[in-house]
Amino acid sequence: MQVAVVTDSTAYLPEGYAVRHAITVVPLYVLIDGEEYLDGVDVDQDTLVDALRARRKVTTSMPTPTSFSKAYREALDNGADVVLSVHISSELSGTWGAAVAAADEVNAERGEGSVRVVDSRTTVMGLGFAAVRAADVATRGANGAEVEAAAVSAAARSRTLFVLETLEHLRRGGRIGAATAVLGTALAMKPLLHIDDGKITPLEKVRTLSRAMTRLADLAVEAAGDQQVQIAVQHLGAYERAARLAEQLDARIPGLDGCVVAELGAVIGAHTGPGVVGVVVQPV
Template sequence: MSRHVAIVTDSTAYLPQRTMERHGITAVPLTVVVDGEAFEEGTEISTRALVQALQKRRPVTTSRPAPEVFAETYRQAAASGATGIVSLHLSAELSGTYDAALMAAREAPVPVRVVDTGMIAMALGFSALAAAETAEAGGTIDEAVAVAEKRAAATSAYFYVDTLEYLRRGGRIGAARALLGSALAVKPLLQLENGRIEPLEKVRTASKAIARLEEIVAERAGGAEVDIAVHHLAAPDRASALADRLRTRLPGLGALHVSEVGAVIGAHTGPGLLGAVVSPR
């Protein structure tokens, strides 16, 4: 990483640990609260433990990092030689993380540019990675922000969930839509649109929904050079099969990441999640 521009994101980017270490990216953890007990995502609660809590219908909520956590992260970056920081975060429509980072940025010892990417998961991760690569090449803070924003704007995120109930509980999608989906016994396909989770299509069965997800990703990618991420929660076989099929049908495929989401996204989607991120280079 450039010694002049530090890159900060949050734990919902789900970048591989080795990738973050290689590019000097710091991820500030969000919090998952299970039965009133708070855990930091990525270090203090496993995905398996989260799934078990959801299946047992234990109360699960999430919360943003405290501004002081961001403030300490920014201080450490400055102490390590950074003269500017780009702080890239999940959609402000879904979390108060962006606002917490903004509050901390006002007191930071070096300039901090806080960016609402409007994205989540590797849709955010690809943006953070693009910023880090720009910083490594000696880019300025403005150049790193511009590259990150351009990457985020070009990226699309689609996902399938077995039920809308978890999104309804967390207030991330309207209760009426959840009830409608349950009444019709449909399997919803969703997308990130303007930073919000929006319905895309409704399909009758899980197998047809997953096949349709593949088609949507292939159509979105076309023949362009793209990076792809396939995410899941407690559905590794689904994710592996989708990734294998995408490898064979995307001529411009660059990097392909397959990973299980962490506890924050998992708390709102529930087991069975299958998501795909298409990020043109």
């Protein structure tokens, strides 16, 4: 059986991953002062960072169901028996709902079960690793249910942690309460957050960015434990900090089976703000 894998642009797969693993990526939309761009296609990191630092209005929007149904039909027309579509947490975006609507339409045409949709309950490379795992299992001839199970398992086992320079952008986007954001700013705290049951949730507050980065490394090492893991360090406008963190994790995690440093794109970056550094720990 041939199973095609589809995800969305908030996975922020490192360069070459989508092609290498034959994953179709459906982009979300980013609006800067009302002008619309496709995430990961026609807006780059520098443009986003400049817009956010200039306090221009940056908003995001999910793909349309039509975008998904087009991707599903193309995959099926190109020989796939089933499409597995795995997406950003429904707690963070309406993307999963748009994918479900498209799947219902295509399943009515092509037969029930032609398209299966997964709410990953995570994002960035927590989502990306789940899509890659699904694609790898698919290449071994697994059926749709087995590929779906692989994606769900990988997403559930991932650990995603972030350090932000400020909570202000999350507050503006409604992803975190105003009181929490004001308190953090007033105390000059650097917030550590994580993905918990599909939501971005405060984990700790640390004074100074350097201490926050040290704590981020400690938490990633704790999450890895004695397991064999893959690591993704992702950032927006903070390459040097991200690269240093990757070097530290490479030295401290004995079971490390690869560490990539990759940029975050506009949709997640619009909500976290410039300077964010995140780590995804994925058990192999």
